[in-house]
Amino acid sequence: MQSEDRSLASQADTMVTVVLPRALLRLFPDAPCEVSVQARTVGEMIAALDARWPGMRDRLQDSTPAVRRHINVFVDGRRAKLETVLEDGLKVYVLTAISGG
Amino acid sequence: MTRVLVLVGTKKGTFILKSDAGRRDWSLSGPFCATWPIQHAIGDRATGAIYAAGGDTWFGPAVWKSTDLGETWTHSSEGLAYAEGEEPIKAVWSLAPGDGALYAGVEPAGLFKSTDGGTTWSHVAGLRAHPSRPEWNPGGAGLILHHIVPHPHDPAKLWVGISAAGVFYTEDGGETWEPRNRGTRADYNPEDQRYPEFGQCVHSLALAPGGGERLYQQNHCGMYRSDDGGRQWASIEAGLPSTFGFPSAAHPRDAGTLFLLPLNGDIKGRYMPDAQAAVWRTRDGGGSWTDLRKGLPQEHAYFGVLRQALATDRLEPAGVYFGTSGGALFASADEGESWAPLAQHLPQISSVETLVIEA
Numbered sequence: 001m002q003s004e005d006r007s008l009a010s011q012a013d014t015m016v017t018v019v020l021p022r023a024l025l026r027l028f029p030d031a032p033c034e035v036s037v038q039a040r041t042v043g044e045m046i047a048a049l050d051a052r053w054p055g056m057r058d059r060l061q062d063s064t065p066a067v068r069r070h071i072n073v074f075v076d077g078r079r080a081k082l083e084t085v086l087e088d089g090l091k092v093y094v095l096t097a098i099s100g101g
Numbered sequence: 102m103t104r105v106l107v108l109v110g111t112k113k114g115t116f117i118l119k120s121d122a123g124r125r126d127w128s129l130s131g132p133f134c135a136t137w138p139i140q141h142a143i144g145d146r147a148t149g150a151i152y153a154a155g156g157d158t159w160f161g162p163a164v165w166k167s168t169d170l171g172e173t174w175t176h177s178s179e180g181l182a183y184a185e186g187e188e189p190i191k192a193v194w195s196l197a198p199g200d201g202a203l204y205a206g207v208e209p210a211g212l213f214k215s216t217d218g219g220t221t222w223s224h225v226a227g228l229r230a231h232p233s234r235p236e237w238n239p240g241g242a243g244l245i246l247h248h249i250v251p252h253p254h255d256p257a258k259l260w261v262g263i264s265a266a267g268v269f270y271t272e273d274g275g276e277t278w279e280p281r282n283r284g285t286r287a288d289y290n291p292e293d294q295r296y297p298e299f300g301q302c303v304h305s306l307a308l309a310p311g312g313g314e315r316l317y318q319q320n321h322c323g324m325y326r327s328d329d330g331g332r333q334w335a336s337i338e339a340g341l342p343s344t345f346g347f348p349s350a351a352h353p354r355d356a357g358t359l360f361l362l363p364l365n366g367d368i369k370g371r372y373m374p375d376a377q378a379a380v381w382r383t384r385d386g387g388g389s390w391t392d393l394r395k396g397l398p399q400e401h402a403y404f405g406v407l408r409q410a411l412a413t414d415r416l417e418p419a420g421v422y423f424g425t426s427g428g429a430l431f432a433s434a435d436e437g438e439s440w441a442p443l444a445q446h447l448p449q450i451s452s453v454e455t456l457v458i459e460a
Contacts, residue, residue: 023135023159023160024160026135027135027160027176054179055176055177055178055179058160058161058163058178058179058181058182059159059160059161060160062161062182062189062190063182063183063184063185063187063189063190064185064186064189065185068159068160068161070158070159071159071160096159097159
């Protein structure tokens with residue numbers, strides 16, 4: 001655990017660019033489609049988004065807590081979880097999954 | 102000037118129809134709420150605010166709010182969540198204002214309360230703490246709390262309807278609850294278990310006007326009335342074309358008058374009996390029923406009407422409105438005597454409510 005803590009601490013100033021889906025932007029008209037946030041994990045990234053646009057966390061993650069079932073967060077081309085660690089300079093894509101009726 | 106609003110919750114957003122007291126000419130606007138599936142849209146007479154409850158497949162549950170009669174909307178779900186590790190809330194199914202607060206019923210079944218106009222929510226945890234809760238089973242639409250009936254003058258008292266757990270009642274502001282299902286059937290249970298303490302499939306609850314505790318209940322298995330706040334229910338289904346239906350709507354002033362939309366039956370397709378549309382009305386508390394058909398389609402009417410999709414307004418004579426699974430909205434300005442369509446091609450209609458304001 002100690003080494004993991006050190007590893008996270010070293011990423012304290014990790015900056016990522018988040019690309020938000022258009023359907024989400026309809027709910028938060030002030031949010032841009034791309035935004036830079038400081039976050040070491042996907043969970044922190046969502047928290048940072050929520051701090052700027054209150055309520056956004058509830059739209060992207062449920063109370064499990066987990067990324068919502070029909071929301072995809074892609075990090076390095078892979079579907080990520082809240083605990084997925086981010087690296088400095090990454091572009092994180094938040095996408096609405098196929099869903100509907 | 103009196104303005105009449107009909108608030109329509111649909112599978113693809115909220116729609117609003119506006120008219121004056123004559124209720125002849127209507128304007129329609131929408132869809133609002135980002136075309137989210139909306140289960141229930143209501144108007145709060147005390148404040149003039151409009152609320153719309155739903156749950157989006159992508160973005161989860163929320164309650165939308167408009168304070169300018171639908172021109173602009175905000176949404177919130179702050180506090181609208183169960184504890185970590187519990188099954189998350191899928192959607193908000195029902196809303197009711199009461200004594201300055203706003204209540205929300207959700208799926209999986211539970212009750213929330215807001216005292217700041219829907220900005221933040223707190224869980225009324227006593228309901229899910231009821232010892233019967235592990236045995237609550239979902240109905241066809243899920244384990245949903247779909248009707249909330251605040252007591253007419255005592256803010257500590259409240260009834261809720263849960264499919265398929267039945268009617269529950271609190272008189273201490275939600276701390277403790279008791280089932281109130283005596284006399285209502287569960288035909289889907291084994292023969293010797295048809296009248297359980299809970300587990301009935303209530304479809305809708307309507308409080309009669311006048312300040313008393315008369316309730317009406319359309320159930321999956323029968324139509325009922327209680328004159329003592331649900332302690333005992335009695336069947337009032339004699340004279341109806343079917344024991345099965347979803348919505349019920351009370352008259353604004355007459356406790357003996359109720360409107361219903363019976364469907365043909367739970368295993369027969371759940372559409373209008375004989376594919377001919379009719380609203381059924383009693384004037385004597387369910388002792389007798391009259392079918393009201395003038396202006397409604399009398400052939401090929403294979404639509405259903407969902408549990409919150411029938412409403413009255415508070416004008417004289419009372420207006421009656423219902424929305425169909427096929428997206429048609431019908432209205433009567435004469436207590437059901439004659440009908441006309443207000444819209445024919447909306448998305449599937451989940452709910453219909455009215456708001457009458459002076460503006």
